Amino acid sequence: MSAxxxxxxxxxxxxxQYRAAAFAGFATQLFWGLIRVMIFEAxxxxxTQPQPMQFSQVVTxxxxxxxxxxxxxxxxxxxxxxxxxxxxxxxELARPLDLYALWYTRAIAQRSAPTVLRAIPMxxxxxxxxxxxxxxxxASAAAWVVATxxxxxxxxxxxxxxxxxxxxxxxxxxxxxxMAALVTIxxxxxxxxxxFPNWAxxxxxxxxxxxxxxxxxxxYMGHIPPAQIGAVLAHQIGWTLALALLERxxxxxxxxxxxxxxx
Amino acid sequence: xxxxxxxxxxxxxxVAERQxxxxxxxxxxxxxxxxxxxALNGISFALEAGELVGYIGPNGAGKSTxxxxxxxxxxxxxxxxEVLGRVPWRERLAHVRHIGVVFGQRTQLxxxxxxxxxxxxxxxxxxxxxxxxxxxxxxxIALLNLQxxxxxxxxxxxxxxxxxxxxxxxxxxxxxxxxxxxxxxGLDAVSKLAVRDFVKxxxxxxxxxxxxxxxxxxxxxxLCTRVILIGQGQILSDGTLEDLRGRVTRERWLIVDLVDADxxxxxxxxDVLRREDHRVTLRFDPACVSSxxxxxxxxxxxxxxxxxxxxxxIEEIIARLYGDSYA
Numbered sequence: 001m002s003a004x005x006x007x008x009x010x011x012x013x014x015x016x017q018y019r020a021a022a023f024a025g026f027a028t029q030l031f032w033g034l035i036r037v038m039i040f041e042a043x044x045x046x047x048t049q050p051q052p053m054q055f056s057q058v059v060t061x062x063x064x065x066x067x068x069x070x071x072x073x074x075x076x077x078x079x080x081x082x083x084x085x086x087x088x089x090x091x092e093l094a095r096p097l098d099l100y101a102l103w104y105t106r107a108i109a110q111r112s113a114p115t116v117l118r119a120i121p122m123x124x125x126x127x128x129x130x131x132x133x134x135x136x137x138x139a140s141a142a143a144w145v146v147a148t149x150x151x152x153x154x155x156x157x158x159x160x161x162x163x164x165x166x167x168x169x170x171x172x173x174x175x176x177x178x179m180a181a182l183v184t185i186x187x188x189x190x191x192x193x194x195x196f197p198n199w200a201x202x203x204x205x206x207x208x209x210x211x212x213x214x215x216x217x218x219x220y221m222g223h224i225p226p227a228q229i230g231a232v233l234a235h236q237i238g239w240t241l242a243l244a245l246l247e248r249x250x251x252x253x254x255x256x257x258x259x260x261x262x263x
Numbered sequence: 264x265x266x267x268x269x270x271x272x273x274x275x276x277x278v279a280e281r282q283x284x285x286x287x288x289x290x291x292x293x294x295x296x297x298x299x300x301x302a303l304n305g306i307s308f309a310l311e312a313g314e315l316v317g318y319i320g321p322n323g324a325g326k327s328t329x330x331x332x333x334x335x336x337x338x339x340x341x342x343x344x345e346v347l348g349r350v351p352w353r354e355r356l357a358h359v360r361h362i363g364v365v366f367g368q369r370t371q372l373x374x375x376x377x378x379x380x381x382x383x384x385x386x387x388x389x390x391x392x393x394x395x396x397x398x399x400x401x402x403x404i405a406l407l408n409l410q411x412x413x414x415x416x417x418x419x420x421x422x423x424x425x426x427x428x429x430x431x432x433x434x435x436x437x438x439x440x441x442x443x444x445x446x447x448x449g450l451d452a453v454s455k456l457a458v459r460d461f462v463k464x465x466x467x468x469x470x471x472x473x474x475x476x477x478x479x480x481x482x483x484x485x486l487c488t489r490v491i492l493i494g495q496g497q498i499l500s501d502g503t504l505e506d507l508r509g510r511v512t513r514e515r516w517l518i519v520d521l522v523d524a525d526x527x528x529x530x531x532x533x534d535v536l537r538r539e540d541h542r543v544t545l546r547f548d549p550a551c552v553s554s555x556x557x558x559x560x561x562x563x564x565x566x567x568x569x570x571x572x573x574x575x576x577i578e579e580i581i582a583r584l585y586g587d588s589y590a
Contacts, residue, residue, distance in 0.1 A: 010376065
């Protein structure tokens, strides 16, 4: 097994052990999902104009985004943060591994394992009881799987960006809050992106955040036809690569000025 | 050819200073003051294959900075450094494949995984061939008596157990060069002996070159043929333990246990260093008076139960050297 695959699978297995956190997360996401659905119901009952998405689509969008909440880059790798605080990060540098690839691999595990744990029960509950619709066609389902992989790669790149900031700030609180605010708004988590005003659409389309939630969800619902999966994937991969270039440059600077904490 | 060549290595850190108290914290928001710390101030030495070198100095002297630079973790400001023919920080990936590192205050094992899984993960990271890995692992398990620990998650190990596992972890890829940064820190006497014994065998039987930093002078006396002493980022002394002693002082100690606790002792060629009830420690210069002459004079004048001659403990020597360098 390659070194990075071995680390990915070890970290993935380790993160799968947090059952209590997964259960608590599931309960919270269920609660929030119900509130969000209620708000949209009130909105759709009172609106007089035709909306770019139907209510049933919005309900599916809400539950799918609640299920995939773990994919959102809203925190740093707590293990790396601990290592930087205590100086154990020296061992990361003492390995024959590319540090960027190593931390990106960790981010993939961190974004995927908790999501798997929470998404499966949410799919079952929301699909059976709460009005979440299946994809309209097998093509949409397949395209959604592809878009979800793209979302994971992009989300891991944004997570790595926050993790790298720890080399400068150690605690990382500031950038984590900033990123969380940007992501919740611009990924479609608060309001599905098609419901934003028209003038905002070009900006939303350009920013990386829609690739994490909005794009894969609309692919799932068929709101973005399966034929357009190429464009979705190009947006996701393009941003992932751009971030990778930036992050490599940051990392090269960060490790040159490294001060190991705690002697 | 030397395995390690270090010439004129310089490393400075810029550290933000915060003034104490709330007002200091508020001022720090507007104006930061930085202090430059000269961690390494022109360090030079060379190491041959198979050496076991003690690298000692007070806290903050630059020991760990040197080790981290040699391990490719830190980038120095200036100076030359080659380890096994490579510049550590420039060819980090190729370099770290051929070294092992242990930082005594931290673990390289995965906190939540059983020890054996950490070992397997390291095999994948270093891409050690299966057969080599199995052989090295079994040898290390036998040498360090790790069999009962293999299935225990690292967080449940005692410090001594963890250190033995960390030593094994650093050697799974059979590096010819091992850096040990305070490997005996916080260990009990038995664990210290186990670590020392293992390091000694590793060096003698496998020819692994070892650089050891420590504050425990027993480690140095038990293990090291050569001692490099560093203070304030500069090398104060480099040579055998005997050289080090000779540089500071040639004095010997005569320790006498008297029959009578209150009897005063004096001799023209020796000073009383300390006195604890029956025990008197005399300091003398063997160039002025031979041990035999001094002993016969003391035994002629006093009723003596027991006596012995020894070199001043290495702690004393080091303390004096530190004292000089900070004076």
